[in-house]
Amino acid sequence: MKKFSFLGILVILVLALSACGSSDSEGTGDSASGGDSEDKVYKVGVDTTYPPFEFQEDGEYKGIDIDLINAIAEDQGFKIQLEPMDFSGIIPAMQAGELDIAIAGMSITDKRKKVVDFSEPYFEAGLSLVTAEGNSEIKSLEDLNGKTVAVKKGTTGANFATENKDKYGFEIVQVNDSTSMFQEVSNGSADALIEDYPVISYAIAQDDLGLQVVGDRLNGDNYGIAVLKGENDELLKKINEGLANLKESGKYDEILNTYLGDQ
Structure with missing residues (x-):
């Protein structure tokens, strides 16, 4: 009788511990998933030899593109890490999975659209x-x-x-x-x-x-913020929403005027 009781108690304890372990595991999994989402840092390709859009001054990255992507990230609640590189290497780096976003005075062209998805235009250049x-x-x-x-x-x-x-x-x-x-x-x-x-x-x-x-401008084109084609629809949506919010609030004009004067 004592033996049966002991075994019974042991079985109950094992089952209880297993249940707790299963519950804790599921909770940890959910927490990790949520943490990954919250802690995700998007790598942003920039070309810091491109003032007034991107440049380095006294060890600090500045420019229209730098201020703009920082403001969009803040508005939409995501984190970014700037990755300076030659302009010609930005899209290949995106294709290699080394970058999530590109903002580098990048003109929206049909050729680039085959590889990346662009945000709404943020600057009319030429x-x-x-x-x-x-x-x-x-x-x-x-x-x-x-x-x-x-x-x-x-x-x-x-x-x-x-x-x-x-x-x-x-x-x-x-x-x-x-x-x-x-x-x-x-x-x-x-x-x-x-x-x-x-x-x-x-x-x-x-x-x-x-x-x-x-002479006159040779053409007219628009700059856009890029993500890898078909891979980051949700991120692109956030970028567009953030850009729209900045334009509506006046922050967009404030950024441009900092580097270009009143437009």
């Missing part, structure tokens, strides 16, 4: 032709025959130059960053460069680059 200050020989694309044009790899400026070099008879030299591109023209290694209008206008206003914008 390309400009730039020469050394005092150059009166080049005023438009028609004056580039036999000339050399510097562009930054992976940009819409590079694509535009590639698509039009045969038509206008110029050669292309590709570099990795904006600073190198500016130097190609200012030191006479290239005759002209093609760059986004707001970027080159800001650069010339900030520093004595020895450059000038010539």
Whole structure:
């Protein structure tokens, strides 16, 4: 009788402990799942050689894109980690699963849409032709025959130059960053460069680059925030909602005016 009672009690204890263990395990699982969601840090690809949109000053990342993605993340309650890299490496890094978001003055193009999904446009840009200050020989694309044009790899400026070099008879030299591109023209290694209008206008206003914008804008395009195509619909929805909220609250205009003055 004592033996039966002892075994019975033992069985009851084992079952009770198993039940508690099962309950604790399920609770931990739920907590971990929720924690993963709350603690998720989205990696954001940026090109910090692209003022006024992205640049580094006194060890701090600044610019329209930097302030904008930080404000969107704050508005939507998610965390981000900036990952600076060459512009041409951003989309490949997204494809390799190393980035979740890209904001780098990235123009919305049909070619890029095959690989990434874009947010609603957040800035209307456009390309400009730039020469050394005092150059009166080049005023438009028609004056580039036999000339050399510097562009930054992976940009819409590079694509535009590639698509039009045969038509206008110029050669292309590709570099990795904006600073190198500016130097190609200012030191006479290239005759002209093609760059986004707001970027080159800001650069010339900030520093004595020895450059000038010539002629009208070569095209019109819009910047968008990108996520990998078909992989981050919920994240893209948050980005669009955050962007809309910033525009409605006036925070968006405040960010632009910080770097570009009143628009």
